[in-house]
Amino acid sequence: MSHRDLGKVVFGLAVFIVLAGFPIWYAVAGKLQRTRPELEYPPGETACVEAKEYMATSHMELLNEWRDAVVRQGQRTYTSRSNGHHDMSLQNTCLDCHRNKTAFCDRCHSFVGVRPGCWGCHVEPKEVLGDEAM
Amino acid sequence: MKRCRRDFLKLTGFSLLGLGVGSPAAGSGESRGEPATGIRWAMVVDTRKCRRTAGCTACIEACHAAHNVPEIAESRHEVKWIWKEKYPAAFCNQVHPYTAESIRNLRVPVLCNHCDRPPCVRVCPTQATFRTQDGIVGMDSHRCIGCRYCLAACPYGSRSFNWLDPRPHIPAIREDYPTRTKGVVEKCNFCQERLAKGKPPACVEASRAAGCGAISFGDLNDPESDVSSLLRTTNSIRRKPNLGTAPSVFYIV
Amino acid sequence: MLEKALKGNSRYWSWVAILVLVIAAGFFAYWRQLNHGLAITGLSRDVPWGFYIAQFTFMVGVAASAVMVVLPYYLHNFKPFARMVILGECLAIAAVIMCMLFIFVDMGQPARVLNVLRYPSPNSLMFWDMMSLAGYLVLNVVISLVVFGSERKDVPPPRWIRPIIILSIPWAVSIHTVTAFLYSGLEARSFWLTAILVPRFLASAFASGPSLLIILALLLRRFTRFDPGSEAIQKLTLIVTYALTVNIFFVAVELFTGLYSDIPEHVHHFQYLFVGLEGKAALAPWMWLSVSLSVVSLILLYLPGVRRNHRVLPVVCGAVIVAVWIEKGLGLVVAGFIPNPMGHVVQYFPTVSESMITIGVYGIGFLILTGLYKIVTTIRDQIDVL
Numbered sequence: 001m002s003h004r005d006l007g008k009v010v011f012g013l014a015v016f017i018v019l020a021g022f023p024i025w026y027a028v029a030g031k032l033q034r035t036r037p038e039l040e041y042p043p044g045e046t047a048c049v050e051a052k053e054y055m056a057t058s059h060m061e062l063l064n065e066w067r068d069a070v071v072r073q074g075q076r077t078y079t080s081r082s083n084g085h086h087d088m089s090l091q092n093t094c095l096d097c098h099r100n101k102t103a104f105c106d107r108c109h110s111f112v113g114v115r116p117g118c119w120g121c122h123v124e125p126k127e128v129l130g131d132e133a134m
Numbered sequence: 135m136k137r138c139r140r141d142f143l144k145l146t147g148f149s150l151l152g153l154g155v156g157s158p159a160a161g162s163g164e165s166r167g168e169p170a171t172g173i174r175w176a177m178v179v180d181t182r183k184c185r186r187t188a189g190c191t192a193c194i195e196a197c198h199a200a201h202n203v204p205e206i207a208e209s210r211h212e213v214k215w216i217w218k219e220k221y222p223a224a225f226c227n228q229v230h231p232y233t234a235e236s237i238r239n240l241r242v243p244v245l246c247n248h249c250d251r252p253p254c255v256r257v258c259p260t261q262a263t264f265r266t267q268d269g270i271v272g273m274d275s276h277r278c279i280g281c282r283y284c285l286a287a288c289p290y291g292s293r294s295f296n297w298l299d300p301r302p303h304i305p306a307i308r309e310d311y312p313t314r315t316k317g318v319v320e321k322c323n324f325c326q327e328r329l330a331k332g333k334p335p336a337c338v339e340a341s342r343a344a345g346c347g348a349i350s351f352g353d354l355n356d357p358e359s360d361v362s363s364l365l366r367t368t369n370s371i372r373r374k375p376n377l378g379t380a381p382s383v384f385y386i387v
Numbered sequence: 388m389l390e391k392a393l394k395g396n397s398r399y400w401s402w403v404a405i406l407v408l409v410i411a412a413g414f415f416a417y418w419r420q421l422n423h424g425l426a427i428t429g430l431s432r433d434v435p436w437g438f439y440i441a442q443f444t445f446m447v448g449v450a451a452s453a454v455m456v457v458l459p460y461y462l463h464n465f466k467p468f469a470r471m472v473i474l475g476e477c478l479a480i481a482a483v484i485m486c487m488l489f490i491f492v493d494m495g496q497p498a499r500v501l502n503v504l505r506y507p508s509p510n511s512l513m514f515w516d517m518m519s520l521a522g523y524l525v526l527n528v529v530i531s532l533v534v535f536g537s538e539r540k541d542v543p544p545p546r547w548i549r550p551i552i553i554l555s556i557p558w559a560v561s562i563h564t565v566t567a568f569l570y571s572g573l574e575a576r577s578f579w580l581t582a583i584l585v586p587r588f589l590a591s592a593f594a595s596g597p598s599l600l601i602i603l604a605l606l607l608r609r610f611t612r613f614d615p616g617s618e619a620i621q622k623l624t625l626i627v628t629y630a631l632t633v634n635i636f637f638v639a640v641e642l643f644t645g646l647y648s649d650i651p652e653h654v655h656h657f658q659y660l661f662v663g664l665e666g667k668a669a670l671a672p673w674m675w676l677s678v679s680l681s682v683v684s685l686i687l688l689y690l691p692g693v694r695r696n697h698r699v700l701p702v703v704c705g706a707v708i709v710a711v712w713i714e715k716g717l718g719l720v721v722a723g724f725i726p727n728p729m730g731h732v733v734q735y736f737p738t739v740s741e742s743m744i745t746i747g748v749y750g751i752g753f754l755i756l757t758g759l760y761k762i763v764t765t766i767r768d769q770i771d772v773l
Contacts, residue, residue, distance in 0.1 A: 226730050259517070287573050317495025
């Protein structure tokens with residue numbers, strides 16, 4: 001590598017670092033929402049099928065387990081660690097309480113930028129059927 | 135060297151003999167009429183009762199409403215879990231030029247036969263369709279890759295594929311059951327979700343409500359069930375019996 | 388080696404530009420298919436497999452046909468194929484990639500295609516098809532790279548490549564056998580439920596694949612300095628002739644069993660194909676075209692004068708390709724579904740979008756083939772000059 005090329009390489013690297021680091025500059029400049037979104041919980045309910053912290057981190061795994069148990073094994077009853085027995089159903093258990101998808105599910109999903117494929121099939125409760133985030 | 139070869143040949147010969155003895159035993163099972171433990175779901179359609187109510191579609195409406203099955207106008211994109219076919223179409227090889235007109239024009243409900251030896255399960259590359267212990271051929275729409283091999287393999291044309299997004303074509307979406315999405319296969323599931331709650335399949339309930347009671351459902355392993363008594367007392371046939379699929383849907387003609 | 392594909396004259400780049408345009412059109416049509424679903428094709432509840440799977444079936448045959456040059460050269464030391472083998476292997480690579488792409492564009496949920504690996508199902512022929520095609524691709528890439536790389540460095544190839552080359556011979560037969568099994572194991576489809584489907588597939592593959600190879604070899608001779616040799620081309624024409632003979636014989640044998648036994652389930656499919664059923668005969672003109680092209684090509688190929696005439700030969704080879712493409716693609720795949728399990732006749736016609744996607748995939752395949760052949764011919768040229 002000659003001296004002439006060194007300048008080009010350094011310039012190129014600098015441009016790359018600036019472009020690739022864009023998420024960091026943008027966040028540091030305060031333009032990104034940094035606080036966790038406010039979730040609206042269903043009125044009158046005090047507990048979910050599992051503890052809130054567990055649900056926040058692992059509800060996807062739980063739903064996958066439920067899916068395989070119900071569809072493939074025919075097992076429909078879930079024994080919660082904290083909260084008794086529940087019918088394993090996104091549609092009829094989860095969405096029965098969390099009826100407002102936009103104010104609950106979509107808030108975190110939009111914040112972290114995930115688009116779960118569930119809503120193509122699983123029906124959101126009618127009250128908010130108009131505001132599909134998908 | 136000679137001795138080794140002789141021993142090898144002896145060993146091979148005995149092994150093959152052993153295989154030959156073993157294989158008939160390996161093939162036995164429920165499909166040969168041997169009793170099995172546990173539930174074995176089956177359906178009996180009494181077409182004599184269907185004959186009295188020509189034009190009735192109660193079973194179809196109930197099933198399609200309960201399961202958010204779309205109504206698609208273009209017939210090549212149709213999705214249907216249960217529908218009516220004319221007798222000669224449902225039982226291709228079992229009519230002849232002198233078959234009675236009343237039989238020829240009879241429309242019978244056809245659906246997934248939930249075969250004992252289902253070719254669709256055999257060909258599925260992801261086991262998205264599978265056979266449960268109680269005799270139902272299930273469908274996992276989460277796993278289906280939409281290759282449609284099962285549509286090719288089904289000898290009864292019971293399966294439908296979602297060529298487009300079904301949602302806009304569902305007359306009244308029920309919130310207690312999911313829909314499917316474009317690109318996956320669907321078919322009758324013997325109302326597994328209702329059986330889990332001790333209810334009969336939607337078509338059975340509808341046929342009772344419509345007054346004909348043409349469709350019965352029950353456990354073949356229970357000698358007192360509706361289906362067992364019907365099959366014991368009346369002659370019944372199945373669709374395409376020569377193919378060896380052993381359907382669980384029986385027809386009384 | 389790969390950089391050789393990036394240097395070419397204006398004719399080369401014009402050809403590449405055409406291919407890129409075709410591919411872009413295919414992409415656009417595929418984007419529509421992803422958004423709307425497979426409803427934009429001509430497929431239906433009664434004919435769930437059509438144009439895409441037909442192309443897949445045809446191209447697996449072309450991919451397998453590389454064995455017709457590999458076997459004589461590597462197993463029997465048939466020296467005249469020395470420069471033809473690499474062309475066959477490159478064609479196999481491009482053909483297998485096209486096969487995989489045709490399957491991919493046919494999937495209803497392509498994002499989930501890896502489920503086949505996550506949940507292996509040895510009971511399913513489609514699982515084995517994926518495995519055998521992937522293996523064949525790897526084999527051919529490794530063999531081409533190693534053997535051609537050695538040739539370029541003017542050293543003999545390493546000894547360990549020989550068992551791999553020998554492995555590719557039964558593997559080639561197996562990819563097409565597995566594809567035939569996909570069809571011939573289905574009790575639902577009486578048209579396909581015949582053991583002779585496997586030999587038929589192989590025979591038609593060995594007629595159409597080498598025909599394509601002959602055309603490509605003649606094109607390379609015309610547009611580059613690469614010459615695989617007249618004797619190699621002559622031997623290929625012999626292979627095509629015998630394979631086509633066997634293929635026509637197999638079709639005739641099938642027709643006999645179906646028509647003489649007069650079993651409606653067997654007769655109906657042939658009836659639909661050649662004269663129509665219930666007044667519907669969309670495929671009949673195509674089938675008669677295929678039969679005519681096959682028979683006329685066969686007669687011509689039996690004439691040594693035709694086989695040696697490098698103006699007439701590519702036309703005859705083209706006719707063989709079209710004849711087999713119709714017979715294997717539309718004539719086999721679509722006819723298996725007509726009449727449907729209830730005895731109704733529901734016809735199938737590919738749509739414009741479906742055709743655009745198909746041509747787009749062919750574009751990708753031919754682009755890869757163009758690049759590979761560019762590399763091979765350029766390097767061969769450099770070696771020869773030295």
